[in-house]
Amino acid sequence: MTVSIYNTKSGKKEPFSPLEKGHIKLYVCGITAYDYCHIGHARSTLVFDMIVRYLRYRGFQVTYVRNFTDIDDKIIKRAQEQHTTTEELANRFITAFHEDMANLGNEPPTLEPKATENIPEIIAMIQGLIDKGFAYEVQGDVYFKVDRFDHYGSLSGRNLEDMMAGARISINEQKQNPMDFALWKSSKPGEPVWDSPWGPGRPGWHIECSAMSRKFLGETFDIHGGGKDLIFPHHENEIAQSEASSGKPFVATWIHHGFVTIKDEKMSKSLGNFLTIREILAKYTAEVLRFFVFSTHYRTPLDFSETAMKDAETGLDRLYTCLAEIARLPGQGDPNRAPAAGKKNVSKINTLVDRYVKAMDNDFNTAQAMGHIFEVVKVLNTIRQSLPATPAAADLALLHATATTIKELSGIMGLLQQDPLAYIKAKQEKTLSQLDIDQTAIASLITERKTAREQKNWSRADEIRDILLHHKIEIKDEADGSTSWQVKI
């Protein structure tokens, strides 16, 4: 079995194999550091975190590069508004980004290069493009000459004529063709500058990714990723620059994920309808967000809503509850007792890993993979529920082993990595701390109810039960006559 990946370049799912045996080189376009990141950025980092973890699970070595754009028009503008330097502004939001990543539980990429730390490579690449006739300098600006590059538009499926027909291209007298794009921009007074053969200036937006990916991954590498909105013009332009420069294919596989939407509209800074990662994590745990993100295939739009997050939380609780119930079971059982687990159920358990891998091999279908896990959770619950007082050793071994497998498979999505008993306990304690009732009051009500029940005063007993329930306290009458309680979560 091999991993298949949908390649934007071909528009098809293709069997994947790395150019260098066993070693995958992956470049993902990171953030422009001028503001806090929103859930759309979170989806991007979560998706590639999952992809990297899965490819490693499948035995590949993965070199994962994710850059920072720390110099560009938006950063300059924002820095001026805040009366600070672009460097200070970018570093502030890079620090915030790293905090967000840690809070989301993302593993760090292999390398996180910054544009400003690779200016010599950028300048060298631009000079090479000028030397080859793919770029030209006009009054300190350097532009890429799109009609010199034959395959321009191949990634996004456009051609220059169609694009020219669009009326949204800004007129720039300096450009030989309106579609030409800037490789280097001369600086205005007060802007950050680097010396270059074309005078003081700064890099254009697209060139940094071409220069940095070449520096760290080579002229041709395996996978380049980002959001769908980067297909044009960003990735199209990267291809043009890199292939014109090297004369070799740039990237084998292009992965683009879908957007996060709110009320079915794209979440974006320009629309102002975005929620930051910080705002979300103040309300929900990172794990709930991960569950929500991975319950939909990565190329499908993901519509954010409070209801969807609540559903995700309930679903996650179901998984943890199953694991917690198994963790409460004894480790050793009766070796002489016949197992309660039926043949069909055992078969569902035994095929879990294969079905999970098949789903994930199919373009990282996390939604389907999670479906398989839920199916097995149901099987585990069924077996657990049917267990006698002294369970068969085989049943206990199966339950414990499967719980371990589920944790391992879920870990690829960053799910179920907490101790299940601690998860349930922490959740209840958190809820209890927000309630208007304390443990003493609960204990006293339960004692009063116990008396009422002994006197068969059911109406008073039920009344107390309802009072407690009103305060989100659920009670459970045990077989031995005692009453336990827990917080409703």
Place this chain on the structure above:
RNA sequence: GGCGGCGUAGCCAAGUGGCUAAGGCAGUGGUCUGCAAAACCAUUAUUCAGCGGUUCAAAUCCGCUCGCCGCCUCCA
């Protein structure tokens, strides 16, 4: 205008030619209980926006219609 995508149960969401259309949430019924709660189990689409076509066979392929979204400008 050009290019691309989507439309599956109350909601979310898998499914890329062929076994009973995964799974989650919500709802309903049941096990348990004095009654409950929790947990668990069962159940919920003769049908996949609509119409036509290809095929022995289509949610899956092709065409048209309707509706929604994205890119073509900074954007994950």
